[in-house]
Amino acid sequence: MVFLQNLVQIIYYVMAGLIALSLVKSFFKRKKNDNWVYDIMYAYCIIPFLLRVLHIK
Amino acid sequence: MANTVKSSPSKRLISKIIILVVVLVIGAIAAAQFWQLRHFKEEVVVSDALTDVKWFSDYVPSLKGTWLDTPVFFFDSGVEGGTVFINGGPHPYEPASTMAAYLMMENIEVTKGKVIICPRSNYSGSTEGMLGDAYPMYFHVESEWGTSKFRIGDRYTHPLDQWPDPFVYVNYPSGQSQAYQDIRNLNRTYPGREDGTPTERAAYAVLEIIRQENVDLAIDMHEAEILYPVTSTYVAPATVLDREHFEETGEMVYVEPERNSLDVAMMAGMNLSGQFLMKSEASPSSLHGLSHREWADWSDAMTILMETPEIFIDKITGPRTEALMTEGKDEFLQKVTDAGLTYFPYDMEFGTPMWYRTGRHLTGALETLTWASMFYPDIAVEATWPTFLEMQELENQGIDSVGYFLKNPDDPANADNVYVIYKEPVGENMLKWSE
Numbered sequence: 234m235v236f237l238q239n240l241v242q243i244i245y246y247v248m249a250g251l252i253a254l255s256l257v258k259s260f261f262k263r264k265k266n267d268n269w270v271y272d273i274m275y276a277y278c279i280i281p282f283l284l285r286v287l288h289i290k
Numbered sequence: 291m292a293n294t295v296k297s298s299p300s301k302r303l304i305s306k307i308i309i310l311v312v313v314l315v316i317g318a319i320a321a322a323q324f325w326q327l328r329h330f331k332e333e334v335v336v337s338d339a340l341t342d343v344k345w346f347s348d349y350v351p352s353l354k355g356t357w358l359d360t361p362v363f364f365f366d367s368g369v370e371g372g373t374v375f376i377n378g379g380p381h382p383y384e385p386a387s388t389m390a391a392y393l394m395m396e397n398i399e400v401t402k403g404k405v406i407i408c409p410r411s412n413y414s415g416s417t418e419g420m421l422g423d424a425y426p427m428y429f430h431v432e433s434e435w436g437t438s439k440f441r442i443g444d445r446y447t448h449p450l451d452q453w454p455d456p457f458v459y460v461n462y463p464s465g466q467s468q469a470y471q472d473i474r475n476l477n478r479t480y481p482g483r484e485d486g487t488p489t490e491r492a493a494y495a496v497l498e499i500i501r502q503e504n505v506d507l508a509i510d511m512h513e514a515e516i517l518y519p520v521t522s523t524y525v526a527p528a529t530v531l532d533r534e535h536f537e538e539t540g541e542m543v544y545v546e547p548e549r550n551s552l553d554v555a556m557m558a559g560m561n562l563s564g565q566f567l568m569k570s571e572a573s574p575s576s577l578h579g580l581s582h583r584e585w586a587d588w589s590d591a592m593t594i595l596m597e598t599p600e601i602f603i604d605k606i607t608g609p610r611t612e613a614l615m616t617e618g619k620d621e622f623l624q625k626v627t628d629a630g631l632t633y634f635p636y637d638m639e640f641g642t643p644m645w646y647r648t649g650r651h652l653t654g655a656l657e658t659l660t661w662a663s664m665f666y667p668d669i670a671v672e673a674t675w676p677t678f679l680e681m682q683e684l685e686n687q688g689i690d691s692v693g694y695f696l697k698n699p700d701d702p703a704n705a706d707n708v709y710v711i712y713k714e715p716v717g718e719n720m721l722k723w724s725e
Contacts, residue, residue, distance in 0.1 A: 238487065245454045261306060272306050276313035283317060288450060290324045290418075 253282035327427045328417040328448075330441055331712040334409070335697035335704045337398045341366040343709070349498035350484055350491050357451045358492040359713060360413040362499060363395055364406050365673070371403025372506040372662070372669030375499060375591070376655060377581070378409040380476045382416035382443025384513030385429065385615070386598055386644060389440065390651035391511065393695050394675045403671035406503060410711055411496060412476040414451040414488070416443035425602075425610035429644070433693035435701070442615065447474035447489045462486065464542070464578035472579070477510070480584035496581075500589040506669035507551070507662045508591045510581040511651050513600035516623065516634040516642075520571060524555035524654070525595040527573040531587035544575045549666055551592035557665075558657035565678055566650055567635065592662065596654045598647040599634045618642030645691045649678035 260275035284290040342364035347354035378391025391409035398405060410416050419427050421444065431438045452474050459473035460466070462483055472478035474489050482493030500508050514521035529544035536542055552572055559568040573582040573595075585593040600618070601607060607620045614620060618641035627636040636642070652675055663670035681691035699708045 241456075242454065260310070261303075269305055269309065272309045273313065276310050280313065280317040280320075283314075284321055284324065285450075287321065289321045289328070290450070 249282065249285070253279065253286075256282070323427070324418075327419065327441065328450075329712075330417075330428075330439075331710045332392075332440060333699040334392050334395055334709050334711060335699050335707045336363060336395050336709050337365070338707065339365045339367075339398050339400050340395075340707075345713075346492055346495035349502065350495040352484075353488070353491050353495060356488060357414040357417060357448065358412075358488045360408065360410050360492075361709070361711060361713075362406060362408045363709075364404065365398050365400045366404040367400040367402055367672075369402045372666075372671045373404040373406065373504055374659060374662075374671045374673075375406045375503070375505040375508040376408070377411050377496065377508070377510045378407065379413075379416060379443075380411045380510060380581070381445045381512060382410070382412060382441065383420055383445050383603060384511075384600055385440060385442055386513055386600065386647035386651060387511035388416075389431075389644065389648045389692060390655070393648060393652060393692070394655075396697050397675045397695055399674045401672045401674075403669070403673075404503075405671065405673050406499065406505065408496070408499070412447060412489070412492065413711075414448045415446055415474075415476070416441050418444050418448045418450075420444045421449075423610065426612045426615065429612050429615050431644070431693045431696060432690045433696050433698070435698040438693070438696055445475065446471060447476070447492075449474070452488045461579040462490065466578045468579065475579075477512070477581055478579035480579055480581055481588040493584075497585065497588055500585060500591050505589070505591045506549075506666075507554075507658065507671070508581070508585050508589075508593045509655050509658060510585070510593070510595040511655070512595060512597050513603070513647060514597040515604040516599045516601055516632040516636055517604050517606070517626070519633050521597050521599045522567050522634050523569040523571055523597045524559050524658075525571050525573050525582045525597070526551040526555040526593065527575075527582060527586045528552045529575055531575075533588070542575075547586065547592070548590070549592045549662075549669075551586065551594050551662075554592065554658055554661045554665055555594050557661045558654070561661070562653065562657055565653065566646075568650075568654060594658050596651060598650045598654075599636070599642045600647060601636070601642050616644045618644075618646075643685075645681050645685055646678075648692055649676075649681040652676055652681075653678035 256275055256279050344362045345359050347359045353359045379388040388409050391407050395407055428439050455470045455473055459468045459470050479490045479493040481497045482490040484494050530547040532543045532545045556570040559570045562568045582593050582595040601620055601623050602615045606622050619638050623636055624638040626632055659671050676695045684691035684694050697704055
């Protein structure tokens with residue numbers, strides 16, 4: 234049970250990490266919606282991941 | 291076809307970097323507030339009656355160095371009698387619970403038996419705001435000597451300390467399915483597990499305190515919405531689990547307890563009716579994970595949960611301000627009450643002020659001690675701390691009664707009695723589950 238909990242937790246971390254990397258990549262380079270408004274949106278979406286990595290929120 | 295003017299790659303990159311920096315600055319401002327809330331240190335000037343301080347980790351060693359570890363204060367009269375455990379802060383966003391525990395700890399005198407007080411039993415949950423709800427992080431109490439600041443907190447263990455939540459939470463050992471987020475709810479994870487999630491381990495630590503310290507009466511202090519039927523109520527079990535039968539067969543059968551806490555709660559509630567409304571309800575045997583059920587099922591203690599009315603956590607109020615928390619005045623809830631839809635005779639003129647809710651817990655707990663001692667003299671506990679009527683008298687004179695009973699931690703005369711309800715956790719908690 235504890236092993237499974239830890240495994241699920243690690244899988245969630247990996248998934249969250251991949252989503253965060255995808256957001257960072259899309260912030261700098263993307264094919265669609267290449268407008269500064271979307272730059273703000275992507276930058277804003279990165280904040281929660283950053284706060285989590287820094288162990289703040 | 292519309293012509294679009296494309297800026298040069300270098301200009302685009304510069305604008306992206308500017309946007310990123312601006313957003314990061316905004317993020318840093320928010321981060322500073324989150325960090326301050328997480329690391330805010332509350333100070334308590336503990337009474338001279340203090341005889342010992344232990345931590346949850348003394349009962350569940352794997353909690354050491356985590357944000358679920360929290361102090362427990364012992365006040366032993368040295369005179370033979372019963373032992374009472376008083377649990378504050380299981381749901382940190384019900385702060386009158388912790389406030390009552392602090393006032394007890396600062397003013398307690400024990401003349402018979404032993405009193406054990408845990409003021410912040412879900413410490414982790416007190417270090418975050420309520421996710422998705424814009425509400426103040428702190429509330430303030432005015433005293434003659436200055437202003438004290440206290441955290442409001444959340445209902446659940448901080449996701450930094452326990453994450454992710456499952457799709458369905460299954461309570462152990464009942465196997466009952468509950469809402470997913472309740473896996474981080476201390477009052478849904480009893481009796482807990484020594485090797486479970488951090489919240490289950492904290493729940494197990496509470497049960498271990500009750501079992502190892504031979505607690506006779508355990509009191510759990512909460513607050514509830516007035517749109518919730520179990521507000522302004524004592525909840526206590528009329529029946530308890532036959533543990534021997536369960537261990538032999540796995541079947542949950544309920545029997546009459548040796549000592550009946552519902553009798554105690556009902557007598558206390560009736561006796562309090564001259565001061566404030568306090569209903570009594572029997573703890574359902576089919577609802578698991580809650581203190582009033584599991585503490586009684588998995589220990590020999592009588593258990594009673596107390597609820598005061600806290601409109602701040604009702605979902606239909608106006609703006610959630612500090613005043614709403616400390617004064618409890620809201621026109622929307624008045625309208626709902628006028629329509630007969632609430633479970634408390636709410637009057638906006640009076641509200642549900644912090645002193646009123648704290649005083650209810652203080653006197654509510656004392657009243658249960660009195661009646662438990664009358665029903666079962668062999669486990670009598672005699673203790674004093676500020677009462678509802680004393681606080682009401684001060685309020686009538688225009689004095690903040692909560693602040694009146696708080697002592698000044700900066701006064702040199704109190705220096706030896708100051709305890710900081712904070713312990714710097716070490717490292718990352720979440721992957722420590724298997725240790």
